[in-house]
Amino acid sequence: MDIATLIGIAGAFLLIIISIVIGGSPGAFINVPSLLITVGGGIAAGMAGFPLGEFINGFKAILKAINPGMPNPIETIDFLTDVAKKARKEGILALESDIDTFYGKDSFFGDVMRMLIDGLEIEEIKSTAESSMAQIEQKLSTEVAVWEALGDLFPAFGMIGTLIGLIQMLQNLSDPSALGPGMAVAMITTLYGAILANALCIPVAKKLKYYKDLRLLYLEAYLLTAEAIEKGLNPNLLKQKLAGLLGVEIKEG
Amino acid sequence: MDIATLIGIAGAFLLIIISIVIGGSPGAFINVPSLLITVGGGIAAGMAGFPLGEFINGFKAILKAINPGMPNPIETIDFLTDVAKKARKEGILALESDIDTFYGKDSFFGDVMRMLIDGLEIEEIKSTAESSMAQIEQKLSTEVAVWEALGDLFPAFGMIGTLIGLIQMLQNLSDPSALGPGMAVAMITTLYGAILANALCIPVAKKLKYYKDLRLLYLEAYLLTAEAIEKGLNPNLLKQKLAGLLGVEIKEG
Amino acid sequence: MDIATLIGIAGAFLLIIISIVIGGSPGAFINVPSLLITVGGGIAAGMAGFPLGEFINGFKAILKAINPGMPNPIETIDFLTDVAKKARKEGILALESDIDTFYGKDSFFGDVMRMLIDGLEIEEIKSTAESSMAQIEQKLSTEVAVWEALGDLFPAFGMIGTLIGLIQMLQNLSDPSALGPGMAVAMITTLYGAILANALCIPVAKKLKYYKDLRLLYLEAYLLTAEAIEKGLNPNLLKQKLAGLLGVEIKEG
């Protein structure tokens, strides 16, 4: 559970609402047609920029910004070191019995260990694994890109809504007293766009990018482990390398 | 058929139209001279930035954003694996009879297999193929660039139109009642520019970029297959590699 | 002759002029002091950012956007293939008599062939040629950069002119009837800046960048040819490589 995503987004919206309520007449800030053009237009144009499946996938990735499901680095290092120790003591083939655990940890790790146990050459394994990593990066980058696109499009459609409102208002200037409220309504779409972009889309895109980079670091750690096992590297040295890679301080001993 | 492009762009335009109709006087939003300066100016300046053939080509690439004609990844993997199996069983020369199928799949794949069957060295094939890939990437990138340029130029010419309208209005302030409608007309070009950029050009550019990257992935898959055949790689291993490259989960068996 | 540059720029200016004439009082759009501050200021600041020779060179490169003088790709491929054929049949030294033709084609090609005939090692030739290519790229990039800089500076000086005009107008608000025309004059510099940037500088910069990339592709083709001759590569294979590099479909036979 990523508590910062929840607190941050909820906090930003709360502060905006408080700010509106303090100023009075909060009802004036709710406007369904304005919501339609800003949110609807932004989502429609966003969807047009991605294949449908990728867009829906990216849209749903907001759940990952809240609950990223990333493994604990220290537990992962211990786990991988144990795998390397077992392989060193009992041979690579002894890992056959743990293959389901590996797939349970991460299907990428399962694939890599599967190839290792099947006796493929390490160069072959690395080349296949790097193709997979490139694909996973591509997939996660698209999720980030969906939220970045929405972060650009909501303000853009907010501005389109405001332009439409202003043009309509300017063509009916007969009643000067309607000028103010007319402009107020026109500006609501710009406000919606700015709020959605800055309090939702940009933070979500940043958080997804953070976890994308972290996920790729774990994939590197898995591949490093497979390489270390194949080369018969000292498990303690592997532990040190993994700690360096994942940025964790480990106690010697 | 890329349904998201159609739904997205149509949906965005529909929402804009609904939003205009709700506000009343939709006729005021249709203005031929405004369309002329925004669309015409944007297209003219866009054309000046590319050679004529490339610009027309890029412009027509909007059809690819709707109907990309990309092969199915699973079918492609099966097809390529079958080619590798046949080459392994019957020898590379046996592929001679399938060369037209290869060209039908993708002319790049045809060229690569032609060279393979002709007995060229794999390094030579790769070097020639990479030149072709660079050229194809260049061509597809230009298509993306045309729509990106239009996405910048339509709002720019929208702003130019608004400036012209404002200057004309400001020089004839004798009749204050004409002020509002005058500004309304001036702002229509900015609205046109914003709509064209955000509801059309930017999504199309994004979609074309997506398919460009996908196309290059397929080219890599074709080259990988040729390399695997030349090296006599196990077709099952090739299948796994292709699946990793194209991001497809395949069932073992 | 690049017809798109001429049609595009002329078309964009024509549409702007039509749009002004339709709105009436076109004379109000011609203002010499406004032209002075926008064009003069932009050019002065642009000049300060480059050495004098490079700036003048870059400025004159607009002629290349109109008349790029690029060789025909198919003719070039045939020409280079013929050179390779002759070298294969009669030996490299036989090319001595064609050296002037090579220099006539492209002085870079002349230099490369000169070194080849003089018997320099291919690694030496490539290293020298790559230094030259880097220099040519640098020179062409500066031409692009001059127009990109002007495309940023014209709108900036347009805004400076508008600010000056607005400040002058605001300080003399005694006559309200002068407000409108005053603002109109102030806004003309912004309009000039926007037109010059979007209808001239940005398209020219894009076109020059396009031809820069194309020129570098030709240089690569020349170097590839020299390498092929040195290695005694089959001229038909060279032809195929050049076609891939330059993105040309060639008929076998």
Add this chain to the structure above:
Amino acid sequence: MDIATLIGIAGAFLLIIISIVIGGSPGAFINVPSLLITVGGGIAAGMAGFPLGEFINGFKAILKAINPGMPNPIETIDFLTDVAKKARKEGILALESDIDTFYGKDSFFGDVMRMLIDGLEIEEIKSTAESSMAQIEQKLSTEVAVWEALGDLFPAFGMIGTLIGLIQMLQNLSDPSALGPGMAVAMITTLYGAILANALCIPVAKKLKYYKDLRLLYLEAYLLTAEAIEKGLNPNLLKQKLAGLLGVEIKEG
């Protein structure tokens, strides 16, 4: 102590305050709700974009912009050269007694020397050290990114606050005399956002980036020293290399 950070930020705020006081009625520039939406909203949205620990860490890194705690380059060069001299004279194992000094200098240097003394191969040491460097860079880059994000978000929430204020003002235009003060209040959030971004966040982000690059240079210097010791490089040559790397002029002697 980085005196420029303190003088610069304090100076910028002082000039802004002076500028406000000169214009009169400074009290009007203090507005608690405006502060709440701009600062609170910016921090909340910023927090949502990073994991909680990284955000707090990055936020606290402002102290590093004031007190970076960077070692003196000349002392460091002398220190590292002395280590290399000792290793050359007495052997690598003699450095065992100094290992705590190494960890005191920099824990990265300690780790590298630990591995060197333990007799690991230099390739292994370099690979482990480079993983650590990548992690340290990642961590420091996140600190920079936090301040860059705040530098974007404070103006964004300033604009959101202004939009809210304008909409509230426009809906209550019955009393024209309230128009001016209403707009004034609405604009205060934009002012807060601009001040926080330009006088605080952007300079802090730049300073942190500067020290990040410097820190990485020191890490390279430590690794270079370990490599030089392992290879038995002449300590004077090492000194020269370190001086070049850290950009210090050293006297021969």
Add this chain to the structure above:
Amino acid sequence: MDIATLIGIAGAFLLIIISIVIGGSPGAFINVPSLLITVGGGIAAGMAGFPLGEFINGFKAILKAINPGMPNPIETIDFLTDVAKKARKEGILALESDIDTFYGKDSFFGDVMRMLIDGLEIEEIKSTAESSMAQIEQKLSTEVAVWEALGDLFPAFGMIGTLIGLIQMLQNLSDPSALGPGMAVAMITTLYGAILANALCIPVAKKLKYYKDLRLLYLEAYLLTAEAIEKGLNPNLLKQKLAGLLGVEIKEG
């Protein structure tokens, strides 16, 4: 002496002054508090983003934009070729007597030749030289960065000044006749920021970047010469390489 920097910057300022004088009441454009907040604030915030020494150094680098002190390329090529000729005829040790000339030419060249004469291996020399080059690039890049930062900060503080002025004006709307002049004064800081950025900082940053790239090219030429001497390369070939690198046409003979 770089005449373009002087003419360009002086010309841009002159055109702005002429434009102000033509419009009348030039005195209204001089406002000391506005200068204080724009220039003072920008410099203070700029200083906070760099270590003090680097900021002052970068600030003073404007002199290099006027008087870059770059060597003449043709003379440099002749000089370096002569050095190579002497080394070829009389041996590398014969260059010992010219070492002061080398340091006089460029201290980097002196260092490189010192190492060459001392008999260091070329790989060692190159590695040390590349560290130095990275440091020199870093130093020159910081100079560019200072002016780029000022080019961003002057308009930002200009906007801050305008916001302060507008808020003060809006809170005292009792006297409508003060509205215009009030806004005029508020806008002067934006004008100052725009002028300083576009007529001074941006051109200076561009010019410094140009000379940074040129300086690095010369460093490469010096290193290339040392390498050529070590390898005993034909001085005429070196000359050709240097000409290619520095983009100079040389006459054969």
